[in-house]
Amino acid sequence: MSVTARYARAARKAQATGRIPALSVALRRADREPWIFTVGDSGNPDFPLDRDTRFRIGSVTKTFTAVLVLQARDQGLLDLDEPISAYLDVPAHGDATIRRLLSHTAGFQREAPGDIWDTLMPPSSAEMLAQLDRAERVLPHALRFHYSNLGLAVLGHLVARLHDTTWEKLLADRILDPLGLAATTVLPPAQAAVGYLVDAYSDAARPEPYLDAGGVAPAAQLWSTAADMATWGAFLASPETVDPDGAVLAATTLDEMRWPHTTRDETQWVSGFGLGLLLAPQGRRAVHVGHNGAMPGFLAGVYGRRGGEGVPAGLGCAVLGSSTTAAETLDLVHELLRLAVELDPADIEPWRPAAPAPREYRSALGTWWSEGSPFTFAWHAGALQARDADAPADLPPSIFAPIPDRPGVLRTVSGRETGELLRLTRDDTGAVARMHWATYRFTRLQDGFDGGLASDGPE
Known part of the structure; x- marks a missing residue:
């Protein structure tokens, strides 16, 4: 039929x-x-x-x-x-x-x-x-x-x-x-x-x-x-x-x-x-x-x-x-x-390679930790994105847009924490070393609110 x-x-x-x-x-x-x-x-x-x-x-x-x-x-x-x-x-x-x-x-x-x-x-x-x-x-x-x-x-x-x-x-x-x-x-x-x-x-x-x-x-x-x-x-x-x-x-x-x-x-x-x-x-x-x-x-x-x-x-x-x-x-x-x-679902569009992320965001890509949980930051469709690494695959990511005249600060324009700011803190080489999203700290290693690493256990 x-x-x-x-x-x-x-x-x-x-x-x-x-x-x-x-x-x-x-x-x-x-x-x-x-x-x-x-x-x-x-x-x-x-x-x-x-x-x-x-x-x-x-x-x-x-x-x-x-x-x-x-x-x-x-x-x-x-x-x-x-x-x-x-x-x-x-x-x-x-x-x-x-x-x-x-x-x-x-x-x-x-x-x-x-x-x-x-x-x-x-x-x-x-x-x-x-x-x-x-x-x-x-x-x-x-x-x-x-x-x-x-x-x-x-x-x-x-x-x-x-x-x-x-x-x-x-x-x-x-x-x-x-x-x-x-x-x-x-x-x-x-x-x-x-x-x-x-x-x-x-x-x-x-x-x-x-x-x-x-x-x-x-x-x-x-x-x-x-x-x-x-x-x-x-x-x-x-x-x-x-x-x-x-x-x-x-x-x-x-x-x-x-x-x-x-x-x-x-x-x-x-x-x-x-x-x-x-x-x-x-x-x-x-x-x-x-x-x-x-x-x-x-x-x-x-x-x-x-x-x-x-x-x-x-x-x-x-x-x-x-x-x-x-x-x-x-x-x-x-x-x-x-x-x-x-x-009669929509056609599946083929994936095609695209231009790399702008240099100023490349060091922000990958896994970051906040409140003990991993988040993945990526560059897709011309924008910086983030998602909870444990979230369902069909949950749309958060998408960020730069704020003119505020270097290193982006606004969340959709997804989790819409409206909140993402602040990028760079080290002496210009690489992103820490981020704050909706004021929560994001670090490359899993640490606690006191800054101690989870892997270290109690002192």
């Missing part, structure tokens, strides 16, 4: 097992044409199910809003650790910081005030902000994770206010147009699939009503195709393959967004949140980065895979389904990302 046949079989099984009226799937990687697959019936008599059928993506919308917020931060328009009252005139809860709202740790109640899911009449943006004094702070600020549509909706309007425009226009101008996500829209287009509630005890499927999210739009409004969303998943995990010039967001900022801020469950650390991004660890130092989405009649899973052995560059996947109840939709996206690595 071919690789794509395995993908298709997994999709067909999910659609049949989950009883999903329409399922659209896309798997995207930088070195292949995207694989797109559909199965089922759109429910739209004028537009049969195909790769251009549009589905509601629900809370995947939050990842777009989060990117808009980080764009504004990078422009100097806001500070993530400032309260929202610094930028919005709100009647209550103005002390909540932007960072805590992005990571769902601000304690905001889940929904905007009112029984939205009964009335299907969300407030407008102006109403939602004006009614914040009716919303509860269900948990103290920064106590723990609590998912909130309200919190992300507030941030969407905050960032729009900073640009003196609407969230919808800002989204199109700053993300959708630059990335070419032409099939991603705020309103349902003519080729939209019908969303269903599938009966638990029969094969009946009831069309669900359309809900315009109103003021909560920045948290849940968007429609899209699987192809667009697979590209978006790849952007979140590997922006250099989708936005190589950083026109939408700097790769370093997306690194920041992906750093985990909280787990979703105290006792099962199987998923967490960064800054607006859901993180699903996969073992072997791999993580799926993205978001799930749900709206009446629809479920969506949109993720990119990052880290781990064999992961192709720019690997993103989207699974969009027209049933509210089929958890298989959300499971399939992770299964396909795993299958892509298992069945």
Whole structure:
């Protein structure tokens, strides 16, 4: 069975097992044409199910809003650790910081005030902000994770206010147009699939009503195709393959967004949140980065895979389904990302000799000892690196960069002790004789904190 046949079989099984009226799937990687697959019936008599059928993506919308917020931060328009009252005139809860709202740790109640899911009449943006004094702070600020549509909706309007425009226009101008996500829209287009509630005890499927999210739009409004969303998943995990010039967001900022801020469950650390991004660890130092989405009649899973052995560059996947109840939709996206690595891993690049380390670092290479443990310092890919000699082979090394105008001092730019200084002390010949990393002493021989050699034993 071919690789794509395995993908298709997994999709067909999910659609049949989950009883999903329409399922659209896309798997995207930088070195292949995207694989797109559909199965089922759109429910739209004028537009049969195909790769251009549009589905509601629900809370995947939050990842777009989060990117808009980080764009504004990078422009100097806001500070993530400032309260929202610094930028919005709100009647209550103005002390909540932007960072805590992005990571769902601000304690905001889940929904905007009112029984939205009964009335299907969300407030407008102006109403939602004006009614914040009716919303509860269900948990103290920064106590723990609590998912909130309200919190992300507030941030969407905050960032729009900073640009003196609407969230919808800002989204199109700053993300959708630059990335070419032409099939991603705020309103349902003519080729939209019908969303269903599938009966638990029969094969009946009831069309669900359309809900315009109103003021909560920045948290849940968007429609899209699987192809667009697979590209978006790849952007979140590997922006250099989708936005190589950083026109939408700097790769370093997306690194920041992906750093985990909280787990979703105290006792099962199987998923967490960064800054607006859901993180699903996969073992072997791999993580799926993205978001799930749900709206009446629809479920969506949109993720990119990052880290781990064999992961192709720019690997993103989207699974969009027209049933509210089929958890298989959300499971399939992770299964396909795993299958892509298992069945069609990235090519192994051959090793080739390179230029030697600069003379000033050659005497720093080799084994050094600190706190009784060995560390290996090496020069690879044009940088000084270090790793604990006893660490697992798949643990990335620490990488150092020289600090201009500070000879013999380097900054740790990734890996263990990121941000800390490495100081090189040289002897009379100019060779590195001792190092201090994060102020810990590194020596060529195994010695104790008093400078005595381990090999000497007690005096």
